[in-house]
Amino acid sequence: MKITGFRSLVALHDWGRPVGDVNGLVPSGITxxxxxxxxxxxxxxxxxxGAHAEIERVFPAVEGADPRAVASLYDAMLAHVFKSGHAGTTFGTIAAVDMALWDLKAKMADEALWRTLGAGDxxxxxxxxxxxxxxEDDAFAAHYERWADLGFTAAKVKGGRDxxxxxxxxxxxxxxxxxxSPRPALMLDVNEAWNCKQALRHLAEIExxxxxxxxEEPVRRWDAAGLARIAACSRTAVATGENLTGIEQFNPLFDQRAVDIVQTGSCWGITHFLRVAMAAHAQGLPVSPVAYNANPLAHAAVAVPNMIGLEIQDxxxxxxxxxxxxxxxGGLVLGDRPGLGIELDETRIAERASALGWNVRGGPHRRAERTGLCLAPSAGLAADQGRER
Known part of the structure; x- marks a missing residue:
């Protein structure tokens, strides 16, 4: 079997509530x-x-190949874009192709991807x-009540401004x-909104x-020195990595002992997760993949020895x-449908193919102008709200 071509679609996800983080919101809840x-x-x-804006550039690296050679094709895509670099949208495109190849590999074996990857459960x-x-507070509590009804004993809250x-x-x-659980696990994700001193001060108060x-992501993703200081000065574990594009970007974090929970984003693909997970395992560190629509990384997460928990968002x-x-x-039960277990109704997707809330200037997660620079949280909030109006 050979790879012959590609097509693109855009589906909509209606969350039924506003979604976002300290860097921006999608009030419509439609992404x-x-x-x-x-x-x-x-x-x-x-x-x-996942977004794949660079597909015309990346696809020649896999066209005509046997899709079962996923690891080799992943490296072929990286080599194909070597001179100009693989970060950003290029890495996202490689990830989308990689995910589709893993889906094909498992479908060719007529088994679920979690089985193809060697998971036993x-x-x-x-x-x-x-x-x-x-x-708002009432909706926030009601949201986590639904998770409790599903048996969850751990949860992550978005914050960072107040x-x-x-x-x-x-x-x-x-x-x-x-x-x-008498002692549920609680996590706070501030999405890189603090600087190092703010993080130390705020964590001391929270603790x-x-x-x-x-x-999670107390400071900028590349600030290995700042993350290392936070990790050394607080009881709380530091989680980061979801926005790093390539295993080599994790080396400074490992070298400086700047991360306790190693994360990857689903938008960066399955091979990336598997390689980062093994690199973290060699450091004696757990890994936790960040969720995405339909939770595709769940198939890979259950196959690695150091997975501490999958984020489930909706x-x-x-x-x-x-x-x-x-x-x-308190988790996710994967089925036996071949591949990722995803089937698409392309007619329905085409009927609803008009995104709301994303195609705005700067996007929904545009970093606030003075993020990490406000002395008092309330002052920063008022300034940001004033600009938004």
């Missing part, structure tokens, strides 16, 4: 889901999820999330999840009130998606 379909001469089609331990920054609000919300989630499992799937998995018992 776009780019889909790459890799076609073969054997009639099978591989599905890759279909259950993936998870933690509750939800891009919950824009929810310390009192962050502490209050962590306490709210703790009280909700205590019905499933007086809450037993925090990890702080209860439903994008429109036009049928996904063979179930959220229950």
């Amino acid at each position: 776009e889901v780019p889909i790459l379909l890799v076609e073969t001469d054997g009639g099978l089609t591989g599905i890759g999820l 279909r259950f993936v331990h998870g933690y509750a999330s939800g891009l919950c920054y824009g929810l 310390l009192d609000r962050d502490i209050s919300r962590l306490k709210t989630v703790r009280a909700i999840l205590e019905r499933n 007086k009130r809450v037993d925090l499992t990890w702080i 209860f439903s799937f994008p429109e036009g998606f049928s996904v063979d998995q179930e959220i229950r018992d």
Whole structure:
């Protein structure tokens, strides 16, 4: 079987609530889901999820190849773009192709991807999330009540702008999840909103009130020295890595002992996750993949020895998606449908192919102008809100 071509689709995901983080919100709760379909001469089609703007540039590296050679083709794509670099949209495109190739490889074996990758159990331990920054207090509590109903004992809260609000919300989630565990795991994700001194000061205050499992992206993703200082000076574990594009970008974090929980984003693909997971395993560190629509990294997460928990962000799937998995018992149960377990209703997807909330100037997650530069959180909030109006 040979790779012959590709097609692109854009589906919509209606979250039913505002979604976002400290860097920006999508008030409509409707986000776009780019889909790459890799076609073969054997009639099978591989599905890759994620933006792939550089597909015309990357595709020649895999065209005509046997899709089962996924690892070799991944390196071939990296080599193909070597001179101009592989970061950003190029790395995302490579990831979408890579995901589609893994989907094809498992479909050719007529088995679920988690089996192709050597996992022995279909259950993936998870933690509750939800891009919950824009929810009002009552909606915020109701959101995590739903996770508690599904047996979750761990949750991550979005914060970073108002310390009192962050502490209050962590306490709210703790009280909700205590019905499933006497000591639920609590995480706070500030999406690179602090500088090092702010992180140390804020964490010291949080640690007086809450037993925090990890702080996620407290400072900029490349600030190995700052992350190392935070890791050394606080009881809370430091989680980071979801925005790093390439295994080599993790080396400074490993060298400076700047990360305790190693993360990768689903938008960077399955081979990237597998390689980062093994690099982290060699350092004695756990890995935690960050979620994405239809949770494709769940298949890889359950196959590595050091996975600590998969982020699960929503209860439903994008429109036009049928996904063979179930959220229950505090995690995700993967099915037996071949490949990623995703089937697409292309007619329905085409009918709804108009994204809302994303195609705005700067995008929904545009970093605020004075992020990390405000002495008092309330002053920063007022300034940001004034600019938004």
